[in-house]
Amino acid sequence: DGGITQSPKYLFRKEGQNVTLSCEQNLNHDAMYWYRQDPGQGLRLIYYSQIVNDFQKGDIAEGYSVSREKKESFPLTVTSAQKNPTAFYLCASSTAGTSGRAHQETQYFGPGTRLLVL
Amino acid sequence: GQQLNQSPQSMFIQEGEDVSMNCTSSSIFNTWLWYKQDPGEGPVLLIALYKAGELTSNGRLTAQFGITRKDSFLNISASIPSDVGIYFCAGRIQGAQKLVFGQGTRLTINP
Numbered sequence: 001d002g003g004i005t006q007s008p009k010y011l012f013r014k015e016g017q018n019v020t021l022s023c024e025q026n027l028n029h030d031a032m033y034w035y036r037q038d039p040g041q042g043l044r045l046i047y048y049s050q051i052v053n054d055f056q057k058g059d060i061a062e063g064y065s066v067s068r069e070k071k072e073s074f075p076l077t078v079t080s081a082q083k084n085p086t087a088f089y090l091c092a093s094s095t096a097g098t099s100g101r102a103h104q105e106t107q108y109f110g111p112g113t114r115l116l117v118l
Numbered sequence: 119g120q121q122l123n124q125s126p127q128s129m130f131i132q133e134g135e136d137v138s139m140n141c142t143s144s145s146i147f148n149t150w151l152w153y154k155q156d157p158g159e160g161p162v163l164l165i166a167l168y169k170a171g172e173l174t175s176n177g178r179l180t181a182q183f184g185i186t187r188k189d190s191f192l193n194i195s196a197s198i199p200s201d202v203g204i205y206f207c208a209g210r211i212q213g214a215q216k217l218v219f220g221q222g223t224r225l226t227i228n229p
Contacts, residue, residue, distance in 0.1 A: 004160075006160075040221075041221065042122075042206065042220055042221040043161075043206070043208075043219045045216055045217075048215075048216065050215075058216070088158075090160050105149055105210060105217070106151065106163060106166045107217060108163060109153070109160035109161045109162070109163075110160050111160045112158070112160045114158070
C-alpha cells in the first residue's frame with residue numbers, strides 16, 4: 001500500500017538527549033514536511049524539503065535538524081537545544097516539490113509520533 | 119504567524135444535524151484543503167479545492183472555494199457519531215511555497 005509511515009508512535013527523551021523521528025513515504029512525492037502540533041493548536045511548520053539534498057527552515061526550526069539524502073526519507077532530529085520538545089510531530093509529503101505544480105498541491109500526512117520528555 | 123481564521127473553534131451538535139464551518143483570511147489563496155484528525159492520529163485529507171467558486175463533495179461532506187479566494191467552507195450533512203474529530207482547513211496563499219493551517223474546529227456529537 002502507498003503511504004507515509006512514521007516511527008516510533010511514542011518516543012521518550014531524556015534531558016540533554018538528541019532523538020530522531022523517522023518518516024518514510026512510498027508515494028514518489030518530491031516534497032516532504034515536518035510539523036509540530038501542540039494541544040488545541042494548529043500545525044506549525046518545522047522544516048520542509050522540496051527535493052533531495054535540499055531543505056528549508058519553517059516557522060519554528062530552532063532546536064531541530066533534518067536531512068534529505070533519499071527521496072523516500074526525511075528524518076527529523078530533536079536536539080537538546082529544543083527546550084520544550086513535548087508535542088505531536090507530523091510528517092507530510094506532497095507532489096508540489098519543484099515540479100511546477102505547486103498550485104495543485106495536496107499534502108498527505110503520516111500517523112504522527114508523540115514525543116514526551118522524561 | 120497565523121493567517122487563517124477558522125470558526126467555530128468547537129461545535130456540540132445532535133446526531134443527524136448538519137454542520138458548517140469556515141476559514142477566512144485577508145490573503146488570496148489558490149488552494150484550499152480540508153482535513154479531519156482523530157485523536158492521536160494524523161490528519162486525513164477530505165477535500166481539495168483549486169479553483170475559485172469550486173464546489174466539491176465527498177459523500178456527506180461538501181466544500182467550497184470562496185469566490186473572493188479569501189475563504190472556504192465545509193459542510194457536513196446528517197452528522198453521524200464517526201464524524202467526531204477535529205477538522206482543519208489549510209490553504210496556499212498565492213505566490214507562497216507553504217501551506218498555512220487553521221486552528222481547527224472540534225466537532226462533538228451527542229447521540
